[in-house]
Amino acid sequence: MNIGDVAARTGLPPKTIRYYEEIGLLKPPRGANGYRAFREGDMQRLVFLGRARALGFSIEDCRVLLDLRADGTRASAGVKDVSQGHLRRVEQKIADLSGMHETLSSLVRACAGGTRPDCPILDTLGTGAAQGRA
Amino acid sequence: MNIGDVAARTGLPPKTIRYYEEIGLLKPPRGANGYRAFREGDMQRLVFLGRARALGFSIEDCRVLLDLRADGTRASAGVKDVSQGHLRRVEQKIADLSGMHETLSSLVRACAGGTRPDCPILDTLGTGAAQGRA
DNA sequence: CGTAGGGCTTCCAGTTACGGGAAGGTCAAG
């Protein structure tokens, strides 16, 4: 299978697939013409990568997960560790963004938005750091 | 004031301050020795930048906000536009991350985590895409 | 007065995970 077919089937752009090969996530053999000749197993790895990336796993996490999958034995513990670590980072990010969201939405609500020269948003960013929580 | 003092007072690392100058966000004059000589106004811009960045505004957003602030007249409308745009992007990000969080936490819950060779996380990532929502 | 230290300067490279685009080989169809 050529890269175009694999791209169509996995939903991953050819550029991304080449990149994954470049960083060693898969090693499709080459045909006589120099084209990558993807096997079924390469496709499976790419599907795996696409799903893991969609869940926000980093490339390095994906590398570890692929190794654990290939390992076969004692996979669960490692996989769960990696996933929990990622889950915690996601939770932290959500918390950070929620904090920003709260402040931002209160600022936007407080701003009249017309042609008035005084803007509570600029005031808050520029001078005293006080800001209401609603 | 030298860059070290400014860094201490604004909480921004010297590297970051130099970077902000490099991309044109401020232009502190130089002393005879080549050192940056920060004025009060430079400090104020940096404080502004620090707060805006902490709220997640992009550098380009910050540039616009600083311009609007310097402009003086008709600031509110533009500032509100920029802030609302940013707020929407933050909301989108939270939504994306919440989706990941839901799937991830259900997967982690489903994984026994011991030395068992079968792992529902690997199974979900590797084969059929079905996954319970709780 | 010499030197040791800390602070300042610039420049270069690396980070994450690709995307855009150029230059050029290959393949199937008409």
Add this chain to the structure above:
DNA sequence: CTTGACCTTCCCGTAACTGGAAGCCCTACG
């Protein structure tokens, strides 16, 4: 045999810095 779609590699650009090297400057101490 040419055309057009596909493939290849290579290099640059992204956001917002951070780390580190090489080298100048300034203050203080003995």
